[in-house]
Amino acid sequence: VKTSGKNNYQYYSSEMNQKNKRKMLLESALRNALNHNELSIYYQPKINIHTKELTGVEALLRWNSTEHGTVSPTEFIPIAEESGLIIPIGEWVLKTACKQNKLWQDSGYVPINMSINLSARQFQQNNLIPVIKETLEETQLDSKYLNLEITETMAMININQSVTKLKQLKELGVSLSLDDFGTGYSSLNYLKKFPLDVLKIDKSFIHDIISDEQSTAIVKAIISVSKSLNLTVIAEGVETIEQLEILKSEKCDLAQGYYYSPPIPAYELEKMLTFTEEL
Numbered sequence: 001v002k003t004s005g006k007n008n009y010q011y012y013s014s015e016m017n018q019k020n021k022r023k024m025l026l027e028s029a030l031r032n033a034l035n036h037n038e039l040s041i042y043y044q045p046k047i048n049i050h051t052k053e054l055t056g057v058e059a060l061l062r063w064n065s066t067e068h069g070t071v072s073p074t075e076f077i078p079i080a081e082e083s084g085l086i087i088p089i090g091e092w093v094l095k096t097a098c099k100q101n102k103l104w105q106d107s108g109y110v111p112i113n114m115s116i117n118l119s120a121r122q123f124q125q126n127n128l129i130p131v132i133k134e135t136l137e138e139t140q141l142d143s144k145y146l147n148l149e150i151t152e153t154m155a156m157i158n159i160n161q162s163v164t165k166l167k168q169l170k171e172l173g174v175s176l177s178l179d180d181f182g183t184g185y186s187s188l189n190y191l192k193k194f195p196l197d198v199l200k201i202d203k204s205f206i207h208d209i210i211s212d213e214q215s216t217a218i219v220k221a222i223i224s225v226s227k228s229l230n231l232t233v234i235a236e237g238v239e240t241i242e243q244l245e246i247l248k249s250e251k252c253d254l255a256q257g258y259y260y261s262p263p264i265p266a267y268e269l270e271k272m273l274t275f276t277e278e279l
């Protein structure tokens with residue numbers, strides 16, 4: 001005899017099974033994604049709001065799986081993270097993006113910054129510093145053009161260890177951004193312990209900046225904190241001119257988002273670069 005409780009349970013458990021099944025299938029496909037050339041990197045411009053100059057790009061991983069089609073990073077990055085696949089994949093992203101930036105410079109374009117997302121697992125690896133160092137040596141990219149994005153949550157797991165690591169990264173000459181700022185739980189007190197260069201305002205605040213006074217207040221506060229700590233501040237997820245105008249009047253430095261451009265392949269990004277001679 002079926003009770004409704006049992007039905008609920010069966011429904012719930014089959015949904016769980018399907019999710020787990022997809023996760024397992026994705027993980028096994030992801031294991032071969034590098035060898036099968038299914039991964040690529042898109043680049044999204046970071047624009048100086050006041051001068052309109054393109055100052056850098058963020059490298060964003062894309063996966064086009066032969067079996068599963070396009071899979072969003074929000075779905076596969078956590079799987080890569082849990083399975084440890086993020087280590088080889090993350091190293092591939094680092095190397096490919098640094099190589100691309102060096103290639104642009106060698107082609108005569110005005111140098112820009114390359115921002116690369118580090119995952120929590122990568123950040124905790126003992127060999128992070130040598131990996132970054134070797135990548136820079138191998139690709140011949142000047143470290144001042146490499147920017148690493150870490151999240152608040154990652155940095156807060158072990159604060160003392162993070163401070164040491166971040167200082168070592170700074171010694172290599174790379175710059176550091178704190179990503180998704182405002183969504184985590186770091187206090188301003190810790191913020192000043194980290195040797196950061198850039199604060200990235202999370203896109204959830206930018207999304208609500210027009211409709212929600214609280215989000216506007218948070219954005220203003222983050223900009224003002226950035227200024228007082230001498231950090232560059234960038235807004236992510238800027239989609240409209242209205243959002244941009246507020247950010248401009250609040251003296252936010254940089255912006256990134258669909259308003260300017262979605263993440264695009266290297267050959268398309270190239271069209272937005274300036275030749276050194278054009279200066």
Ligand code: C2E
Pocket residue numbers: 044059060061072073074077090093117118119179180203236237238239256257258259262263
């Ligand atoms: P994130 O680092 O916060 O990256 C910003 C996300 O916002 C990207 O999503 C980007 O495509 C999206 N975005 C950019 N402009 C707009 C906009 O105007 N509106 C909206 N709604 N979204 C915008 P994406 O590419 O799907 O990446 C999602 C997340 O996956 C990233 O969030 C990052 O945490 C992770 N990720 C992506 N590539 C890598 C990677 O190479 N390594 C690691 N560890 N994580 C990565």
Ligand code: CA
Pocket residue numbers: 058117149179
């Ligand atoms: Ca990021």
Ligand code: CA
Pocket residue numbers: 179180200202203236
């Ligand atoms: Ca972000």
Ligand code: CA
Pocket residue numbers: 180
């Ligand atoms: Ca995010």
